[in-house]
Amino acid sequence: MAIDANKPYDDENIFAKILRGEIPSKKVYEDEWAYAFHDIAPQAPLHILVIPKGRYVSWNDFSASASSEEIAGFVRAVGKIARDHDLVEPGYRLLANVGENGGQEVPHFHIHLFGGKPLGRMISA
Structure with a gap:
């Protein structure tokens, strides 16, 4: 089910349930700004989801509404997770799906962090 990136936060x-501890997750990282956990249906040898702790529907919502501190803290957390998993070399991919055409399925902004193998081209035409 695709998500309307302009709808109010649900x-x-x-x-949101994972952040509240109502649904278990395999935690990788947590700080004041971000929570990261292993994807339950990984698309690469390493597939981590990084979510802000704030109530943001999409990248669009986060980039427009989050405070400078939240944005900086979240971006630094994503970088730290990549470094902690030795992904800088040979490389990794970050992906944020936004809205229906972007394939967003969960109405909480999140970054997919992929690594552990050559990932090939991003999008085929």
């Missing part, structure tokens, strides 16, 4: 989405 406190009952699966990532």
Whole structure:
């Protein structure tokens, strides 16, 4: 099911429930700004989801509404997770799906961090 990135935040989405501890996750990292965990259906040898702790529907919402501190803290957390997993060399991919055409399925902004193998081209035409 695709998500409308402009709809209000839904406190009952699966990532909100994970943040509240109502649904278990395999935690990788947590700080004041971000929570990261292994994807339950990995698309690469390493597939981590990184979510902000704030109530943001999409990248669009996060980049427009989050404070400078939240944005900086979240971006630094994503970088730290990549470094902690030795992904800088040979490389990794970050992906944020936004809205229906972008394939967003959960109405809570999140970054997919992929690594552990050559990932090939991003999008085929």
